[in-house]
Amino acid sequence: MKAIITSKYGAPDTLELKEVEKPVPKADEVLVKIHAASVNYGNIVLLRGKPYIARLAFGLRKPKFPIPGGDMAGTIEAIGEKVTEFKIGDEVYGDLSSCGWGTFAEYATAPEKAVAHKPRNLSFQDAAAVPMAATTALQAIRDIGNVTAGQKVLIHGGSGGVGTFAVQIAKALGAEVTTVVSTRNVAIAHALGADHVIDYKKEKLDDKEQLYDLVIGVNGSQRLLTYKQILQSGGRFIHVGGTESQMYQTMLFGPFISMTGNKKIATFLQRPNHGDLIRMKELIEAGQVKPVIDRSFSLQEVPEALMYFEEGHSQGKVVITIC
Known part of the structure; x- marks a missing residue:
């Protein structure tokens, strides 16, 4: 072969x-x-x-x-x-x-x-x-983020592989979804069902007054303190992808930041799971994710x-x- x-x-x-x-x-x-x-x-x-x-x-x-x-x-x-x-x-x-x-x-x-x-x-x-991208999004949002209907979720980087699934899965779980993308990807984000879209070339994330229950850093490029700043009390930031330096910052400083208040900073690594493949099959066949x-x-x-x-x-x- x-x-x-x-x-x-x-x-x-x-x-x-x-x-x-x-x-x-x-x-x-x-x-x-x-x-x-x-x-x-x-x-x-x-x-x-x-x-x-x-x-x-x-x-x-x-x-x-x-x-x-x-x-x-x-x-x-x-x-x-x-x-x-x-x-x-x-x-x-x-x-x-x-x-x-x-x-x-x-x-x-x-x-x-x-x-x-x-x-x-x-x-x-x-x-x-x-498989890999969708189950990464599913595990981060459902298992680590514990998202429930009505919560406000921000997907930072909603136009790539994991991000496009994350927007749809968060919506399928009943969340109000905001995503951060570049100008060329605004239309895609809206088509995927995002309730709000932030064009990072025109707007700064920390200029917004909105706070979130969960922030997923799929292509994280902000300082950890910026992500902490936009979290609700009891909210959580999960680093899924981004720069190598940010990954190490999250691993090293995330636990300390998490101990200084009721906002949590964590990194996350997807693990293949047979049950999650079945769950994604259900969501896709139901027309909730594509x-x-x-x-x-x-x-x-x-x-x-x-x-x-x-x-x-x-x-x-x-x-x-x-x-």
């Missing part, structure tokens, strides 16, 4: 398209013929080995996962003898980042619980855009896709169409 191979940390141009052996599923695994995958920030971390702390999981000197790619959607071609939930021919989607990565390829094996039935109303390309696709690349164009993603201007998800 064809697969994108990484043998050393570096830029996207270090990736190579090669012929490798087709994997065989273990007793509790499925073999998926991959039709589409998608790009996430985790792919950049795996590619470059930065932040360096990530190398504790990905390999100290070189990547220990030779085939990158976490998200995928495809068709089950074979199943292990202990698999009970799926059969050959089932259409599935999932996030394999916790079980070896490997979705920038024509085939991949995965534990049964790493995948779920694909939403019926999505193409493979649209479904591949969902993926936003910016561009699609072929398997051999993965280096170009990663370079484009790193520019940071994609409107929604970047998808890899494999077959």
Whole structure:
């Protein structure tokens, strides 16, 4: 089979398209013929080995996962003898980042619980855009943010992969949603259902008098004290993405800031979850959430896709169409 191979940390141009052996599923695994995958920030971390702390999981000197790619959607071609939930021919989607990565390829094996039935109303390309980004948004808003109907939620960075899902999921949970985007993304934010849109090129976040129960920093670029300033009493800021320096600031100073009052500052790391894939399938089939696709690349164009993603201007998800 064809697969994108990484043998050393570096830029996207270090990736190579090669012929490798087709994997065989273990007793509790499925073999998926991959039709589409998608790009996430985790792919950049795996590619470059930065932040360096990530190398504790990905390999100290070189990547220990030779085939990158976490998200995928495809068709089950074979199943292990202990698999009970799926059969050959089932259409599935999932996030394999916790079980070896490997979705920038024509085939991949995965534990049964790493995948779920694909939403019926999505193409493979649209479904591949969902797993990592959507469950990141879901876990941050529902599990860490504990959002309930009527609360005011701010999504800082509502036009990228995680952000477009975060706006919709917060709305689905009944929140009043404000999002911060650039001028070119204002229309997209409104189309996704945001109640209020702040154009950061025209308005400053701390010029507003509005306070929020939850602020999600998907592409956080403000000082932590600015986020604290716009929180309601008892509110919470959750750092999901943004600059590396802000991530470290949140990790180092967030606990101290949280101890000095009743406003909480926390960082968050998504974890693949079978139940959350099922929950996203329900929301998508109910018409409450839909993926936003910016561009699609072929398997051999993965280096170009990663370079484009790193520019940071994609409107929604970047998808890899494999077959």
